[in-house]
Amino acid sequence: MQPNKVGIGLIAFFGLAGAAFAIVPILIGVPGEVAGILASIGVIWVLVAGGLLWYARRQEKKSARNDWIFRQGLRGTATVLHAGSSATVNEMPLMSLRLELDVPGQGTREAKRREIMPVFVANRMEPGLVLPVYVNPGDPDEYVLVW
Amino acid sequence: MSDVQSAYAELAAARGLEALGSFAPGPLTPLLVEGKGEPLRPALRGTLDDGVEGVVGQLAYKRNKTFRFHLALTEVPAATAFAPRVFCIRRGRGTRDDEFYGFESRQSKLWTESKALNERYEVATSPYQDPNWLRQLFSPSLVDWLGTKPPADFSFELAYGALLGSVEADDPGADGLAALCEATAHVATRVREECEE
Numbered sequence: 356m357q358p359n360k361v362g363i364g365l366i367a368f369f370g371l372a373g374a375a376f377a378i379v380p381i382l383i384g385v386p387g388e389v390a391g392i393l394a395s396i397g398v399i400w401v402l403v404a405g406g407l408l409w410y411a412r413r414q415e416k417k418s419a420r421n422d423w424i425f426r427q428g429l430r431g432t433a434t435v436l437h438a439g440s441s442a443t444v445n446e447m448p449l450m451s452l453r454l455e456l457d458v459p460g461q462g463t464r465e466a467k468r469r470e471i472m473p474v475f476v477a478n479r480m481e482p483g484l485v486l487p488v489y490v491n492p493g494d495p496d497e498y499v500l501v502w
Numbered sequence: 503m504s505d506v507q508s509a510y511a512e513l514a515a516a517r518g519l520e521a522l523g524s525f526a527p528g529p530l531t532p533l534l535v536e537g538k539g540e541p542l543r544p545a546l547r548g549t550l551d552d553g554v555e556g557v558v559g560q561l562a563y564k565r566n567k568t569f570r571f572h573l574a575l576t577e578v579p580a581a582t583a584f585a586p587r588v589f590c591i592r593r594g595r596g597t598r599d600d601e602f603y604g605f606e607s608r609q610s611k612l613w614t615e616s617k618a619l620n621e622r623y624e625v626a627t628s629p630y631q632d633p634n635w636l637r638q639l640f641s642p643s644l645v646d647w648l649g650t651k652p653p654a655d656f657s658f659e660l661a662y663g664a665l666l667g668s669v670e671a672d673d674p675g676a677d678g679l680a681a682l683c684e685a686t687a688h689v690a691t692r693v694r695e696e697c698e699e
Binding site: 421425430432473474475476479489501502 | 529530531532535582583587629631632662
């Protein structure tokens with residue numbers, strides 16, 4: 356679970372092209388005003404690359420944490436109590452779920468979750484659906500929902 | 503009557519299936535989402551094989567060109583609690599990318615433990631699917647069967663209890679449709695057995 360080729364390509368493009376815009380005009384002696392405009396664009400692009408890199412690292416950490424919970428967590432079930440969506444991202448519904456978690460040793464409790472899901476998954480998120488769940492043994496609020 | 507309609511009529515007569523005219527299954531699996539809500543037409547309902555009930559029909563939809571699939575749809579509701587999603591797609595079949603474009607985690611994970619299976623199919627599951635359950639489902643006998651017995655283009659999608667077997671073909675003929683029904687029923691029976699164990 357890591358940034359895909361598109362993500363890596365975007366970081367590389369904005370980083371390298373931004374650096375080139377910022378540095379090359381100065382090195383080849385482009386007149387001051389034009390060089391300044393290109394440098395400004397370059398700096399913005401480098402900042403965009405930095406932001407994307409930060410986001411990618413955050414996603415990697417989140418995935419690594421979920422992997423740990425999956426390996427070390429307590430397996431239980433999550434029953435969908437309510438599911439709804441009021442937005443889409445990349446044509447996929449952003450689902451708001453209310454779940455009843457039932458985990459051995461931790462009892463039963465309600466939890467809320469938001470997930471971006473493909474259409475065929477979102478359509479199945481109806482009350483009563485039972486899904487596997489893995490819960491951090493030391494923190495019941497941290498869990499991986501298998502959908 | 504077209505060749506495809508004739509093939510379905512022949513299948514209906516041979517297996518005692520009920521002609522539905524058309525059937526709209528809804529967006530139950532990625533292929534049915536890809537089909538943009540087009541109904542199965544023609545469509546037949548009844549016993550696919552070995553006591554497994556379902557619907558078999560043709561899905562045709564246009565994207566950059568017209569795609570034609572023949573589908574057999576059945577239900578294994580118990581599978582959801584064990585494996586919400588298992589997709590076993592013949593290698594080389596064009597399917598849409600299910601990743602976010604860039605940085606989000608994948609929404610599916612390739613399962614590559616069986617070399618024999620992966621020579622012919624690409625198997626994808628939920629990212630946190632229990633690998634032990636998958637190992638038991640894809641037993642050596644099922645892997646051997648998948649590699650040798652189903653129709654050449656056979657693929658299946660198991661999503662939230664809906665099991666969809668498919669072949670991509672303009673006119674598979676009545677024998678091809680029968681093979682699709684038998685292959686889908688075989689997978690359904692195997693999944694059901696594994697859920698019961």
